[in-house]
Amino acid sequence: MRISYSSVGTYQTCPLKYKFQHVDRIPEPKSKEAVFGTLVHAVMKYIHTPALLSPTIEQALDYFAKGWNSEVYEDEMEERAAFSQGVTILQNYLARTKPNDYTIVDLESRFAIEIGDEEHGKHIVSGIIDRIDRTADGYEIIDYKTTRKMPSQDKVDNDLQLSIYLKAFLVRYPKETEHLNKITVSLYYLKHGVKLSSVRTKEQLERVDQTFLDVIKAIEEEKFEPILSPLCDWCGYQKICPLWKHKFAETRKLETEEVKVAIGEYLDLKGKMSQEKQHLGKLQALILQYMEQEGVDRVFDEQGIIGKSLRKTYKYDEEKLRAILEPLDKWEAILKVDGIALRTILAVLPSPVKQSVEETKMLDKESVSLSVKKNKIEVDDELSL
Template sequence: MRTSYSALETYKLCPRKYQFQELERIKAPKPPAAIFGTLVHKTLQYLFSRDPLFPTLDETISYFRANWPPYEKFPLADSERALYQEAGEQMLRNFYAKNPPWNFSVVDLESHFEVLIEDPRRKDTHVLAGRIDRIDKTEDGFEVIDYKTNRKLPSQAAVDSNLQLAVYSLGLARRWPHVAPEQVTLSLYFLKHGEKLSTRRTAEANEGTRDQILGTIAEIQGGIASAKPFEPVPGAWCATCPYQKQCPAWKHLYRASAAARPDQAAMDAAIREYFDLLKSQRKATARMAELKGEIADYMAREGFDRVFGDEGVLARSVQKRFAYDFERVRAILEPLGKWDAVLAADEKRLKALLADLPAEAREAIAAARLPLREYTVISASLKRVPKPEAVDSPLDAAEA
């Protein structure tokens, strides 16, 4: 399989989006944030590529403005376009002040790499491709820098476990095998905040990254082999996803009007009634909890174990729960040869353990799963979502 970090990250975020994007190859326009980020990256590439006659700050800003996308490619209201442009220029000004280009020894920009990931169990080889924003030569080795235009600043722990940086470490190891992973600093530069967060990897960590990638690829290949659609995972990322019209988690929002489909009117009425009943149920449950507390206090205060009403009886009882001290139990049962009889497999512990297992073990355990039953669960949320008239799919612009 030929893949990339971004494709694997898409799968982990939402398998159904991966299916639309990587398997079905449904074309979709970039969201505004991605277009903005691409231009900022392009401007920084321009800044460092003019060695030794680096552009001034004014020339850098002029380049950014000259390449500002037209409305057709960046279809936002004028006020929103202005905010994006102002934010981009401020990022560039802050970056230039803090990082004069002549202070760095830049080895490469927008550096393409490919890593061969061998799967000895399946006797298969995968190609992992990617592109690094910038590589610098430093006193003790090299530094990989990836620019970020998003607002969120992650914790150091998140940077230390960042898969993208781990993939870059594999890319550098492939490009320069003589350079130890410990000699490569891996950095994320957050342009909005002017902060650079860095980490390093070891050769052992790189092997762990390979196992992690093989595990994800095995999941993808297993999903493809099953011939079943990949499941969507709704979340905050859906707001900028261009595949809402096709996605089973969203396409009902884009359904035909009730006038065009009479059956839809009846179903809309059923959905409304369901939510009305759900609201009533929640109110009743909350009120019942309040009343139960009042009655329990009354019974305890008066010394009643049961109270009687016109509609029935309420009884009060004390229930106790116990937990065994299993070290003491083990000391009792092991001499009798009965300890193994009380040990039970724990699926929750197994799932927690999976992340720390090598890819081969994870794949073997996945193959050991037995289908017990399959059932449909309907869950409800009272969160309001904009009606179809107020929602446009980004694909509409592509189709126009």
């Protein structure tokens, strides 16, 4: 399979979005954020293209203005805000950066590298590296970001995009594999003027292939479940996505008046139930406190009796239990796979073992649940199929 880094990223964000984009090939209208980001990237390339004289701030702003696309903005105010943000980014960038101080090795460098092996299948991963610089004692691989949200250092240290860029770089310059600690990988957050940098170890790079192979395997197995996330706000497929399309009146086909009323009533009832649950908790605390003070275990009213009972849960001493049951050949029979414990262990297992464990997974029970998000209260109703 030939796959671009960005489509692997799309799959990790939301497998269904990947399907819409790359399997069904449904064109996605470009978001204003994407259009803005592409233009700022183009200006950065213009600024850093090696030349005798690097562009002045006026020239850079002129380049930015000429590439501006006003069609993606909803109104003039929104467009004006975005344009002035672009101008600020470039002014600030050029105020702290002198392009000629950098030794540029390549800009918007395209790559296509092989991952996998004969046994697991070979695949090609492609992408574009924004910038590669020669530094005093090594290299720096830079990816520009125009998003506002910045990741933690831990996320940068494990960022898949930077790792695959470094792998691509090493395919081009294999001798540099010996000097990994001298190659910096950086995410440059232009809106903040902050560069978050990291390095990679050999072991980290070895694990990258497995991540790509896992994604490719899931794609080949047609696993395309949607993932609800804040990124949905920027997704152009909301009108056909099962998690969102009901929001748009024109995409509702089978909704009858009865269903409409049911949805309204359900939300209403869940809200009341949640309020009552909270109220019930307060009453319970008050009554228990009263019982404690009075030294009684039951209280009486015309409507009935409320009794206090102590519920105890026990657990067994595993070692002692094992010592008793193993000689009777009954130990194995009581062992049951504990899903939570297994998930904890899985996280620290080597990838091939993890994969083997995953392959033993079978569907046990399927249930549908309705979740309600209302007034910051989330409640679940389990409906067994």
